[in-house]
Amino acid sequence: MENEEKNIQNPVIETAEGMNFDDIEFTEYDFELRHQKAGEKIHDEKFQTKPTTFVKDAFRRFCKNKASVVGGVIIGVLLLSSFLSFLSPYDITTPAADIAKLMPKLFDAGTGWWDGTQEFYNKIYDEETKSPYGVKMDHVVPGTLVVNEERQYYSSPNEYAKGGYYRVLADTVLGKGKDVIFFNSYRKFNAKASDELKITFVLGDEDGVDGKRIAEDCTLYIVGKDALYNDVRLKLYEAGKVPGNHDVDVSAKMTEAGFTTIEEAQYRFEFTTFEDVAAYILIESVNATCGESASAKVKTTLEGISFNDANWVAYNTTTEKYPESYWQSNGIRLVYKAYAHLCSYRYDQYKAILGERDDVKIGWSLIDSYIKKGWCEMSNKNDVSTFKLTHPESDECPIRSLSKLDPVGASGVYQYEGIVLYYRYKGYSAMPKFVFGTDASGYDMLTLSLSSLKNSLFLAIITSAICLVIGLVWGSVSGYFGGNVDLFMERITDILSGVPWIVVMTLVMLLLGRNFITFGIAICLTGWIGTSSRTRTQFYRFKGREYVLASRTLGASDARLIFRHILPNGLGTIVTGSVLMIPSTIFSEATISYLGLGLQGTSSFGVLLSENQINLRTRPALIVWPSIIISLLMISFNLFGNGLRDALNPTLKGGEQ
């Protein structure tokens, strides 16, 4: 190219050997002016190769670095999805405590992984309902319930426990060596020998872990009044501390002792306490029976004092469901070694919370609004049986059926109970799938993450741009002019950069409040220093080069030197630094949020992470997923930045063809 130019400017006049120029006469006709030829113009010859610009070349080199391209693509996808987060069907502005802390769900329940179910271990199994205690079997993923054979023991009565022993313990008030009596004083009955009275009791024999010991003696008596109303005390059986079944034929014993009837009879177990420690007896079950001939009252009385489940009796006595304890004692009655089985299962949270529920109270206005939509019919507001679905096969109506009417007050306010399809009730057209779960306010974590990311990225990009401008100007002036100007400007940056950034942020946030703009100011206050020092270094590097000197000699102005000659050479490093400032701003914002000085009123990534930190143990998904997003973003920015630096480095221009 340059050679061609020379050829045109200094055309070589070819002359024949030995010719004398003076001999030749030139007339104007010997020359022809090429410009005057019709329509012809002289041009430089066009490039044969394709022309390229700096940007195009940089882009081509950037594309060669595969890792950077991947990083760039990931950043692009995250940016795009965060700016599109407002399209999400899930609301992240009104708190909804009823759907708070749902598990992440991507697949249908039963897939076993990422399906909105939660694994529970060592939960109590309720043998009554054949399901985990307090959980509906419907909400347990089928086939996941495993009941441990091993028994878990409880020594206080429990709603869910079974069996165990009725432990009759000597009261401390009772003193040592005294008799402890266990008796059915509230349920006395007329014992007739002809009624085939029998009693079976099962004893346990075990010294307590609390240091108390099993009594050496255990004697069963029947006491009451005889025909002459004298006190009767008849020893029925002396069991001692022998464990197991003890059968007593009460009628036979009575006949043997010569009684036909004992009125106001009661059975009583008696045992003696020890001198040194408290004694007790363990009764696993009591079965008092009578023959067919006995009166109905006797039958129910005996039924009432029989028990097979010590825990049930003890529990119902303590919770007063069992209004009077049929058995009394002058000692302490407790339950000992009542047991329950533990189980593990997967719990389908979505079905339990968002599926069909029967614990939702429904007001008339709601039913009325559904009737107006044509989803259901109800001709009589006072009669729940008139409720009818318009299209029973579709799930359009949130109320599936009504079962009960509770008038609230007298003013005609009605409240209904029934089965509600909760996700329809909440306004979702289908069962929602919260891919990252929901947080403590019931917000969809994915939407919340992306919208927070949008705010954080927006903040970071704006501040990086501002810092780039300030740093570029400051660094250029300081680096280009040097000398005292540089010395003075450097001292200012020295002081600013000497303060740890966390101190600057804290001070600004404390003084000016915790909002978006303040945070931007806090970042910009020291953020430009990095750009400025990079710019300054570049200026020092290039301003002494020969090509700059040459340009200066030719009379180039300062502005031309700065913008045409020096800056383009250093731009790669400077721009890369500014791009890498974006993730570091997000990082700073997150750090300051962890210190409790995060943004208020704006959802940002730092606030999101620090707020969910407390849920780490119970709902790790709430912190793990956002963490993965931010880590991915950081890694991508690093890769992208590295690629960008190489691509923008003009010394590599045109290389590696």
Added chain:
Amino acid sequence: MGKYIAKRLALAVVTLFIILSLTFILMKLLPFEMPPGTDREVFSYFENQVYLGYVTRFEEETSGYGRLLWSYRFEGAKSTYYYYQTPVMLQYFYWLKNIVTEWNWGVSRSILPNVSAITIIMMRLPTSMYLNIISVIVSVPLGIGLGIVAALNKNKPVDHFISTFVMIFISIPSFILITFSIWIFAYQLQWLPSQWAQPTDPDELKALSFIIPVFALSFGSVCGYCRFVRAELCEVMESEYLLLARTKGLTKRQAILRHALRNAMVPIVPAILSEFIGILGGSTILERLYAINGIGGLFYDALQWKDYNVLFVDMALFTTISLVAGVFLDLSYGLIDPRIRMGAKK
């Protein structure tokens, strides 16, 4: 050289003075926070502030001093004491006077009421120091070792693996690393405690509770050192003097140990030295997340409790550490590498 060191140190002291002055004035512009406690304790706090000159006491209500902070009347006393904030610039001079004459940095308001801020810092310092020392001891050999391995296997799978690993972990923010290690090792696997051990805990638990913090603190610097050493060593490995050493008949091992490594270490040693100064500082985030009673956790506590005096002294400590480390880094370059003449003219 001596002159240069003196100049740098003097400059650092001036910078520190300006920063601390600015910070002090800014902190004093924050709204005044009342100390907690009984009237008696509040009174003693105020009297201390009067003694230090930050609060002025009057015996009658006065205008021109801003908002009345507090008033108190002793039982049976004749007059009531009225407390007002001293003008900020005056407070600044009193502050200078207090530090110069009696090294008095003020007392805590709410963390440990009426205890001197310096004492609180001293109480919290050892924990952070232990942690930092251990993490430096762990991270320096590990980082340098990995860097050497990567450089000697340049562009082989080992190098790619190490470089990718370093690139990933240098990008991940530290609080995420801490959160994840607590989640995995403390909650999921239950191998390690989920927070810092109390003084009453058994020694075994105390030892175990060092693992996550040390890991969190050293991971970043391991990656940093590794990247740094790899870059330096790769450059040295391509230099001509190493080729000469090999030509002279040294084995590869000898050449690397005697020539390559020594030269590659030159820029790394100052970084390690300045890290030792950083031992005095604490990681705020780590100490908050792992409930460590260190100097960084103090920063968080002071912020939460609005104990601005302690916060200020903590900030002053952080600033001093970062300035001293910077000066030290610059100076040690010159001391270690004879080719660099610090402060030399063009």
